[in-house]
Amino acid sequence: MTLSLKNASKTYPDGTRALLPSNIEIETGEIVSLLGPSGCGKTTLLRIIAGLETPDDGTEVWFDKDNVTQLPVEKRKVGMVFQSYALFPNMSVSTNIAYGLKMQKRPRAEIEQRVEEVLTLCRLNPLANRAITALSGGQRQRVALARAFAPRPRLLLLDEPLSALDAALRDSLRDELSDLLRRLGITAIFVTHDQNEAMAIADRVAVMSEGRIEQIGSPEDLYRNAGSPFVAAFVGNAMCLGKVVQGNTLRLTGGELSLPDDAGGRGVYVRAEDVCIAEDGPLIGKVESVTFLGTHYRVGLSGVTDSTLYSLHSGLSAPRHGDEVKLRIAPEALMLLAEDKTYL
Amino acid sequence: MRLPITKLLQLAVTLLACAFLLVPAIQSVLAGLTVNYFRGMSSGLTLKWLWKVWELYADSIFLSIWLALACLICTAIIGVPAAYALAKNPGWISRILEEFISLPLAVPGLAIALALLQLYGTLQGFRTSWSFILVGHVLYTLPFMVRSVLAVLAAIDLKSLEEGAATLGAGPFRRFCDIVVPNAMPGILAGALTVVTLSIGEFNLTWMLHTPYLKTLPVGLADSYASMRLEIASAYTLIFFIMIVPLLTAMQWASNRAQRISA
Structure with a gap:
């Protein structure tokens, strides 16, 4: 799915401008990272795409040929992986994964088949009936991804998907996540403050600073042709x-x-x-x-x-x-x- | 081996305190089981006083249980969504509302009863029905349900969980049923047991609101103290004990569990 954001901006009631008017186009199957220091507006931008944040007037969010700006989050068909994973503690691993399909009122047999498929894809089969509280950080991250992906969303959004993990695990999961996202073949946007993470996973990186998108480009392009001192300093120090x-x-x-x-x-x-x-x-x-x-x-x-x-x-x-x-x-x-x- | 003097003192004080509480309780239980209290244990043990209480006050027992369950249903239906709304919109308005709900805890039951009587006492059908007492009980127990649920909701990451469910296609009502209620369950359970226990034991309010045909368990107890033989009153106490002690134990267990979550 092609995503285009036109003139997207967000001003908080206290006057803080979290996001200045920004435009971005993301092609089908592309994996794009929003990279920047904390407070640069990257999470706000992601939440506007998801529909979790009400943007300022004038913002337009297009999914292919549908203007979804006024559509509430539950109708947008986006999959989201939260920083805290937000897995439902009252459900098992497979019930968590099945939840989105259940909301789409799919027949039971189809739900079971799809859950099985996603469990295999994310290598979670042995954990299917575990309680969420009995999982490690890395396992939770995979369950969160599986849950977001199972209902076949139009777009996958990931908010700092690796930041809740410890450093050693983060490095190994980074490659795994990159591999998994490509196997899923889905348009994905993920937010990170870690340039290595952005470089390793994304096809294109949007570097953000103080509520603006500074530069968008492939990791190589950003590294070799930084357009501003901020980008040069943030990407490759x-x-x-x-x-x-x-x-x-x-x-x-x-x-x-x-x-x-x-x-x-x-x-x-x-x-x-x-x-x-x-x-x-x-x-x-x-x-x-x-x-x-x-x-x-x-x-x-x-x-x-x-x-x-x-x-x-x-x-x-x-x-x-x-x-x-x-x-x-x-x-x-x-x-x-x-x-x-x-x-x- | 000899215990040091401080330990001995502690032990003595503890035993004395226990005796102070337990001896009257045991005495009361025994009084309800002896044939003639004034002749003491030598007159023999009997269950006839218990039977007598049952004959005289079975209605009160059923009314109390019925009121407690109705009160539980009302507080759950009002209290859980109220706690959810308060948890979702933190701020000074919520804080004031929360205090407002808790007001019946600070105002004496008699005053609440008086206010209810002044306001609704003239509505004949309502005044003489059990639902009049129910209103008093709900007013009095609602804060316990709200606070108990609110404590658990404040401890879990409600916002993220709800947003997670929303991205998966769940509308507001489904989110409440699938995410909020199951995750608030320990708080609801602890609140429910508190509500039932308080409703069964409530005297102040109920005494003011009751009619001669609507005596709850504690009102019946007062009645039996005032107008029956001591043995019957004591047997009544015993029945009260049997009903309330398991509830209290369950309440303790449930609120410990809820506290572990909110800790």
Whole structure:
């Protein structure tokens, strides 16, 4: 199903603008992530799509050719996985999964068959008759997904589906969820504040900040062609080197850097993996911290810019604390970004 | 091994307190079972006083049970949706309403009864029917049902559960039946047992509202104390005990369970 949101916005009664007018189009079968820090409006946007939040006048929500803006949530046929899972504690795993089908008044045989099918798909068969309280976090997450998916919704919405799990489980379930969503072959939108999660699962990511959609694109596109300093910093943790007033040279405390283009009025950003420690580098920095991360070292450097600059250094040994090192940054790795557009 | 003096003192105080409560109870039970209380146990034990009570007051017993059940149905029908509405709309209006419902707890039963009499006493058919007493009982027990259900509803994540059901296609009525009521069940059960126990034991209100043909269990008890032999009054107490103790135990169990959920 194609989803299109036109002019979607939400203002709370106290005047807080949770979501500024936003447009988004999502194609059939696409998995889209809404990514942003807490309070950026991503959950509000998801809840407007679900029908759980009443948007401001002027908002239009289209499911294919149906305008569902005025349709209450129970008639929208969306499946939703809640952050807390919201599984019904008074029902077993299979009764939870059957609930949506029961609400559609399907014949009993069909319900049983469909529940069986979804249980198998989510590998929940051995747990079918368990009580919800007897499940682990990961199992609950799968039941929540199965319950949302069973009634064949037009659209699947997931609100921070992994954030209630502990870190180790989260990583393994992330891949599982990505795999499962693709096997289900359903249009899905999921909200997260974790960029790794968004990158791993989504076909397209919408980065949000302060109630606006900053940029929408494939994970690669966002990573390589960040359109704003916020996106560069949030996706891949780009660091600001400084601002150029004019010309194509950036003067830093630790040396001069030549830029690929005239960067007048723009900021220069770089990611830690593009900062190389090299004998012939033009910049000089002092090692402030060294963290061993297995595949590489994360070296914190002072004296290059006003704040600490990080370099991901691979190699068998790392410079020691207090050492002076030379740095090189390839010109093509530098991102020249105009400062944030003026906000309303 | 010798117990330290403090332990001994504690034990003595506990035993004394128990005796203070238990001895009169046992005495009363025995009085209801002896042939002649003034001659004591030597006159022998009998069940005839119990039988006599049954003959005289069976109507009161049935009326009380009937009133308690009717009261339970009314408080459940009014109280559960009321608690749900209060839980769904937190805010100062709800807080005031909740206090308002609880008002009959603070106002003496006699005053409520008087108000009811002033307001509805002239409606002959209503005044002389059992439903007049029922109204008093419902007023008095409703806060217990509402608070008990509200405590459980406040403890569960009602909003998410309802939203979950809504996304699965459940309208407001289905959500109430499938999600709210089953999950509030421990609170409803605890509230129900409290309501039944209170309704059976209620005296103040009922005494003011009753007519000579409508005596509930406690009103009958007062009547038997005032006008019957001591043995009959004591046997009456025994019957009252037999009815109310299992209810009290069940109530304790249910409210413990409800508290575990809301903790």
